[in-house]
Amino acid sequence: MTLMDAPAETAPGPSEADRAAKRERILDLLDRRGAESLVLRSHGALAWYLDGARTHVSLAGDPVVAVVVRRDGDEVRVFDNEADRLIAEEFAPADAQRVVRVPWHEPLLVAGTGGLEESDVAAELRAARASLLSAERARFRALGRDAAEVLTEVARAVEPDWTERRTASLAASGLVERGIDPLVVLVAGRERLGHRHPLPTEAPLGRRAMLVVCGRRHGLIANATRWVEFGAADPVADDAARRILAVEHAFLDATRPGATLAEAFAAGTAAYAAHGFDPEEWRRHHQGGAAGYVGRDPRAVPGIGDVVREGQAFAWNPTAPGAKVEDTVVRDADGFEVLTADPAWPTIEVGGLARPVALRR
Structure with missing residues (x-):
């Protein structure tokens, strides 16, 4: 398709x-x-x-x-x-x-x-509005699947000499064709991976690129990030990717019904140092938070008192130089459902949850 x-x-x-x-x-x-x-x-x-x-x-x-x-x-x-x-x-x-x-x-x-x-x-x-009701959860699941499939199709189509803007236009058109408003479309080629919010430019993708979309349909907003790589594996990049998934796991593990968003935020940000990153890395980019009808509802910050609810959506996005992970998930009593999942995308298991790794071309 x-x-x-x-x-x-x-x-x-x-x-x-x-x-x-x-x-x-x-x-x-x-x-x-x-x-x-x-x-x-x-x-x-x-x-x-x-x-x-x-x-x-x-x-x-x-x-x-x-x-x-x-x-x-x-x-x-x-x-x-x-x-x-x-x-x-x-x-x-x-x-x-x-x-x-x-x-x-x-x-x-x-x-x-x-x-x-x-x-x-x-x-x-x-x-x-925190705990999703039956119909809105079904809508969110369909939205997440569609957004993830767009990212897969884009990652399979692009070439190293494509510009970031050409890549972004393909992602945006894929979202719109599915009735999704492209609220955010970010693309960073190899030379621009240092920017945390890389608005697309005429720079080429090169050997490694990051793709980010935030798409809205029925008012709900799905957030996801994917990586595509060309040629041989980069051991340094792969190591950073594995460690950032461990940081994300700390955020997710602490996102438990009854806990505060501040507690989940503290657990996740503390994990940077535990997994070999600069302890201050969390200060260089927002870390995500609750999701739903606002991009982050709310964005997690130190001390925030919002309580995690069963059936609530979240989109954590820990980042470090050249590494980032982001998906929209729902916290249930017994674990998480990843909404922005495409079975065609390569994953590894982290803490019992399938998490995305780079698509190698």
Whole structure:
């Protein structure tokens, strides 16, 4: 199969059961706060609450939707010039019936609604959407598989003389063909592996390259990194790759339901020194964190108090010079499911989990 033969999406659409559960979680939040309403304004919160609806036009723009969650019902406020499309293609029937059309030249919401704002309850709202429900987990699994397959197809297609931009364009087109928004596409050829966020350039890939995608579909965001190598193995690079997988294992092993994100972060960052890296390596790039409807929801930092939930997604991404690993996984009671997995990609077992190694060409 080639990128142009991308399979049709099979993930489930809106789920009434999931939607009801999400509303119940928000009502519980209102009860704890003694509030009557909550205004949802961000892409992450809106896509979660509206069960995967696309709330954007421009990837860099503000949402064209806002929701006021009230005890007696929801108000789905939509710019009038977007309303017909959203009702026909994005909203579940129950939400379509609650649409309030707003002229495109006016604010979606008038200031001073008297309700809670997202910023008032940011941590509580993250907790509300942390544990994936049945339909959204199925969507996430399909998204992760598709994103991983795109990376496999790209890695099999590229050649050492390809530029990073040509490589990135193939990855981006593969995502779009599968209905995935390419939020981040990074490519580093051999000479640019020192950059942790390598925006593509005209530099050639050379003997070794890193490919990174962050793709969004149904509001969910899958994150993954892969390596492709040409010619003979590089023992130094292979050794660093094995050791960075050991660092990732420390992050994953400490990501246990009931633990805090800060505890997992501390265990993972301590593993750099234990596996032969500079102890300060974690300071040179963010390490990832919880995943879902935001790229990192939240990004892990020292001391953060968010609690790991059963059924929650994570994307840790430990890095060192010339080495990085990143996949989107779900933490269950008995271990992890790797969402961004393609059986065609080479792996080794680390701590009982199949982890990716470089694809050698």
